[in-house]
Amino acid sequence: MSGAVERVRAAYARIAQVDRPEVWIGLRSREEAEADAAAIDARRAAGQRPPLAGTVFAVKGNIDVAGLPTTAGCPSYAYEPTADAPAVARLRAAGAVVLGTTNLDQFATGLVGTRSPYGAVRNAVDPSYVAGGSSSGSAVAVALGIVDLALGTDTAGSGRVPAAFNGVVGLKPTRGLVPADGVVPACASLDCVTVFARTLPEAERALAFMASPPGRGLPALEQRRPGPWRIAVPGPGQLGELDEGWAEAFGAAAVRLADAGAELLPVDLAPFTEAAALLYEGAFVAERYSAVGGFVDVHAGSADLDPTVAGIISGARAVPAHRLFTDRERLAALRTRALASLGDADALLLPTAPGHPTLAEVAADPLGANARLGRFTHSTNLFDLAAVAVPAGEVGGLPFGVMLVGRAFTDERLARVAGLLTAPPLRLAVVGAHLSGQPLNGQLLSLGGRLVRTTATAPAYRLYALDTVPPKPGLVRSRDGGAPIEAEVWELPAEGLGALLAALPRPMALGTVELADGSFVTGFLCEPEALDGARDITAYGGWRAALPSLGRSGAPGGGRPSRG
Known part of the structure; x- marks a missing residue:
């Protein structure tokens, strides 16, 4: 990791290089940011280890950053916050340096990124296309390599659509997992603080620092049924009209999940798309008027009010109260149908958006183009x-993205599934309790593991029965000769292998295992000191063959092999 000052200097150099002034609303002076970075480097020199030292980030302009005005994309609305929003403060406490506040669809009302008096934010790959909104500036700042992380908000899809359009990762956590204090509300009951990053592990790490159990809390999740990841995937006929090539790209993403061992399940998408229409066409839009409607009414006709945004917010004033209760009842019924359709699926796979419009197309039909973009995202917070x-390839030279949606507080589970799309799987050789049908095999399945083949090790290993619960063997490479040992090779996402290693108890360890065909793969090995008193079962040729000789419990004892 580079020094914090070095990273800040590189960020400001990149800002000058890309020349995208529309990305920013408030940019801190280079000297001020370097002073923060120097303090971080001093902490490191003193022996402290700020976990995000060397990281720079940006913050959507409707989230408070002390020392910069919070505008929500409207200059006349600006106020000077006296403190950072909790999400910002927690990243700074972990050693990250904030560069500034980013442009957005005014009052976080839009999915296009063009509804701002600070200018339309252009796509990071092709400036003739929209960046997506409302968190447009944050996504582009990450995509252009200016910052490592950026905060956004997501009420209707604003933390996901810009991610898809710019080829970055967007995490929209469970509502309440990250405090929304210090955020100018769009719909306060639905708003979420989100994070953008270029990779999934970076985004997850940032979210871990931003999240907090207090308040809503983190309930214990029901244990998922053992087996491969179960992914609900709608058929092509349920997705509606997509841009050219998008249906094929979505299908390819589903195939990648299946190839990685996931089980694809059918789903009824109708309740999701029906609920999506309620966000702006129903009574829920009235909450936008509750948030900033008074300001919009007083400043009607002001040059710094975006006319499309002002029209949406002012129009919500006329929504009758009785309609809210009607729509809430309808939403509850739709949610019941939607969750029943998901069944025990771990996630629902969807295109993040149905298409990617140009700036000209949005200018020609600002309401229609925006409404289309929320087809798959609007129902999530409702x-x-x-x-x-997450990114899922390209179509016509532009980024294509998909999203995985799941029940509240399955954030970590969704990230594990998303890892199947963002990182190549890693291979793991197992020889004992993780073999198919053995007591610990469920660990591999729950982490997204997939059996690739059954094979054997090279004839250079010895196998020992360890005194553990559950019973398991220890595999050790021997200089004095060994034998081929039955093995299975599994594929796991990189995150899954990392989780397995983190939970691995002594005396087990992961190391390199040579297979019978001369190839090498990561596998379970045993620390040599654990072999004192352990029984050598090499002659059986594998754990399953040795189990009958160990008794029903698997503990050492019973008959001995006729050899060795």
Whole structure:
């Protein structure tokens, strides 16, 4: 990791290089940011280890950053916050340096990134296309390599659509997992603080620092049924009209999940798309008027009010109260249908958006173009679900993205599934309790593991029965000769292998295992000191063959092999 001052200097150099002034609303002076970075480097020199030292980040302009005005994309609305929003403060406490506040669709009302008096934010790959909103500036700042992380908000999809359009990761956590204090509300009951990053592990790490159990809390999740990841995937006929090539790209993403060992399940998408229409066409839009409607009414006709945003917010004033209760009842019924359709699926796979419009197309039809973009994202917060948006290739030279949606507080589970799309799987050789049908095999399945083949080790290993619960063997490479040992090779996402290693108890360890065909793969080995008193079962050729000789419990004892 580079020094914090070095990273800040590189960020300001990149800002000058890309020349995208529309990304920013408030940019801190280089000297001020370097002073923060120097303090971080001093902490490191003193022996402290700020976990995000060397990281720079940006903050959407409707989230408070002390020392910079909070505008929510409207200059006349600006106020001077006296403190950072909790999400900002927690990243700074972990050693990250904030560069400034980013442009957005005014009052976080839009999915296009063009509804701002500070200018339309252009796409990071092709400036003739929209960046997506409302968190447009944050996503582009990450995509252009200016910052490592950026905060956004997501009420209708604003933390996911810009991620998809710019080829970055967007995490939309369960509502309440990250405090929304210090955020100018769009719809306060639905708003979420989100994070953008170029990779999934970076985004997850930032979210871990931003999240907090107090308040809503983190309930214990029901144990998922053992087996491969179960992913609900709608058929092509349920997705509606997509841009050219998008249906094929979505299908390819589903195939990648299946190839990685996931089980694809059918789903009824109708309740999701029906609920999506309620966000702006129903009574829920009235909450936008509750948030900033008074300001919009007083400043009607002001040059710094975006006319499309002002029209949406002012129009919400006329929504009758009785309609809210009607729509809430309808939403509850739709949510029941949607969750029943998901069944025990770990996630729902969807295109993040149905298409990617140009700046000209949005200018020609600002309401229609925006409404289309929310087809798959609008229902997520209404249904109280979590989501993660990840890149899934390109179509026509532009980024294409998908999202995984799941029940509240399955954020970590969604990230594990998303890892199947963002990182190549890693291979793991197992020889004992993780073999198919053995007591610990469920660990591999729950982490997204997939059996690749059954094979054997090279004839250079010895196998020992250890005194553990559950019973397991220890595999050790021997200089004095060994034998081929039955093995299975499994594929796991990189995150899954990391989770397995983190939970691995002594005396087990992961190391390199040579297979019968001369290839090498990561596998379970045993620390040599654990072999004192352990029984050598090499002659059986494998754990399953040796189990009958060990008794029903698997403890050492019973008959001995006729050899060795």
